[in-house]
Amino acid sequence: MIVEMIVGLPGNIIALWIFWFRMKFWKPHTLFLFNLVLADFLLLISVPFRIDNHLREEYWVFGPVWCRINLFMLAVNRSASIAFMTVVALDRYFKVVHPHHCISHINVTKAGWVAVLMWTVVIAIRIPLLTTNLHQQDGNVSLCRSFNTYDKIPLGIKVYYVAFVAEFLLPWFLLLFCSARIACYLHQRQMDKQKGVRRAIRAVGVINLVFTICFLPSIITGLGGMYMKYYHPMDLTCYNLLTQLFMMCIGFTYLNSALDPVIYFFSSSMFLDAVKSSICHLCFKKRKNLRPSSDHASSVYL
Secondary structure, three states, X not given: OHHHHHHHHHHHHHHHHHHHHHOOOOOHHHHHHHHHHHHHHHXXXXXXXXXXXXXXXXXXXOXXXXXXXXXXXXXXXXXXXXXXXXXXXXXXXXHHHOOOOHHHHOOHHHHHHHHHHHHHHHHHHOOHHHHOOOEEEEOOEEEEXXXXXXXXXXXXXXXXXHHHHHHHXXXXXXXXXXXXXXXXXXXXXXXXXXXXXXXXXXXXXHHHHHHHHHHHHHHHHHHHHHHHHXXXXXXXXXXXXXXXXXXXXXXXXXXXXXXXXXXHHHHOHHXXXXXXXHHHHHHHHHHHHHOXXXXXXXXXXX
16 A cells, blocks of 8 residues: 555646646546546545554554544545546447447536536445444454444445445446447457557556456455355354455555556547657756856857
């Protein structure tokens, strides 16, 4: 998680600066990518507290209120990242496979309303984390976890558990479908050599890769732990192993903030052009500053 912070923070600050100051005009997919940056900052604000928690061997020192807020922000980041990555992939899919569909021609204003709706849904399904006591005292240890051991699981936490799995599986299958359809469509029409089309293929492929690396491990280990708990409750060794693996794999979900700048590069030619323009501008300024002034030059020759 420390490495993710070291890589993710500067990467997202640079991405935010490029989106805000260097993009000349925006398209719908650019707006969705910008919201992905905003979601990453929720994560980058929250992860240092989780790092501190792990360094203290799971001892939470920031109190029950910040425990809820911290876990809420982490969960919102996960949901928002999944939502906006999926929307970017769908945008690429419709642009390539259904270029005349009305979805392929939405303007920035409509895309803004879609983004507002997505944030509303993402925040709404995570409200149970704010209304449930997630801070537990285990002897002398103060624990702050969204996945706790309950005698009776509260309804809100059940909703959270279902959302945790469903919000990965449904978009994941959707992304795989988009990838397969784009590949088949382009192969049939022999269009896979065109520059814009290749960019769309790479964009969906990169999103699939980031999605799988970041979110699949926690789903597999989490479902494995639940299976062992309810169907093999006496096998505590295997259950404890899966629990530890799950806690480790949760760290992979934070990796998306470090990998999302890769998505920006492959998903938006405008973003890539803005990066190139910024580098050229900085190099030009540096060269100009290093160039000797005319007075200094003439004094040298004299």
